[in-house]
Amino acid sequence: MIVSHAEPLVAVKAHVVSWQARLSAHRAPLVTVGGVLLLAQAVLLFQQRTFVDLFYDSGNYLAVAHHMVAGAGIFNHLRTPLYPGFLALFLTLDLPHPIATAVLVQMLLYGAGVCEAYVLAWRLTGQRWGAAAIATLLAGNLYMLQWERTINSEGITLWLLITLFLVLERALHAPERRRWVWLLGGLLVAVVLTRPFFVYLPLLVLGGMLVQAWRSGRFAAQWRQLALVSVLIAGVLGGY
Structure with missing residues (x-):
């Protein structure tokens, strides 16, 4: 059986077209949710005037992250390892502003979480605008948005x-x-x-x-x- 080299490309193209068709029905709700998220980000930045915020336990997370970078291992009595390990990843990359970069990634993950909340609500309800309303509550929640800029x-x-x-x-x-x-x-x-x-x-x-x-x-x-x-x-x- 002879298989054409073009067949995998055709399959990939068909898959992409299928995804585009499926996403087109969600374009307006997702644009609405994204607009609310961007507006909330602007309001929060205006309120805080700082890109990185420190909380009372931020020092513990940073201390454990620095211990990880120094080779002290992942076991620490102060904190469980995953979030300090997340911070340690940016500290080891020798970036000009590693903590600010970590906060930027946290912001992107929050945005991803908003999109995932939309998908989850849509799968459970089958209502696009109902799912958008639920995701908008998350996108515009200034209290929760503060978490993405905080080292915790x-x-x-x-x-x-x-x-x-x-x-x-x-x-x-x-x-x-x-x-x-x-x-x-x-x-x-x-x-x-x-x-x-x-x-x-x-x-x-x-x-x-x-x-x-x-x-x-x-x-x-x-x-x-x-x-x-x-x-x-x-x-x-x-x-x-």
Whole structure:
């Protein structure tokens, strides 16, 4: 069988055209949400007059990040490692303004979280403008927007949680669910290692998925993977 070299390009082009057609229906709601987000960013910048804001626990995060850069490892009694590791990444890149760059990335992640909130709300409701209204509440929330400019883990945690629940929706409803379950497990670990407040979230999420699988008649097909993911999460978090 002879396969033309042009066939992969045709497939990619068809995939791109399909995505463009799907996104065109969401253009107006997303532009509205984006406009609110940009306006809120401008208002916040005018209010604060500073690009980087320090909170009472910012010093701890920065201290742990510097310890990581110095080779002291990821284990520290002050903070769990993921957010200090995020800061340490920018410190090791030898940038002119590493912390400001980290804040810029936090702003981009907040914007990504707003878009993900729109997608999640649309998948759950099927209403484009209803999803836009929900995402707009997040985009225009000046209190929450302050987190993205602050050296603390709240902004990153918010993005991780929105991403986690978006992946959870896929793990429950997508035709190919198994890969989404693995990604869900990784996100659960990331959330806990960012904010240990959510240490019981894996139990709630995976336990809820087991109950849902039992009620929908898919328990026999799913319990092994969910059990394995649970063991891996417990191993990583327990080992830490």
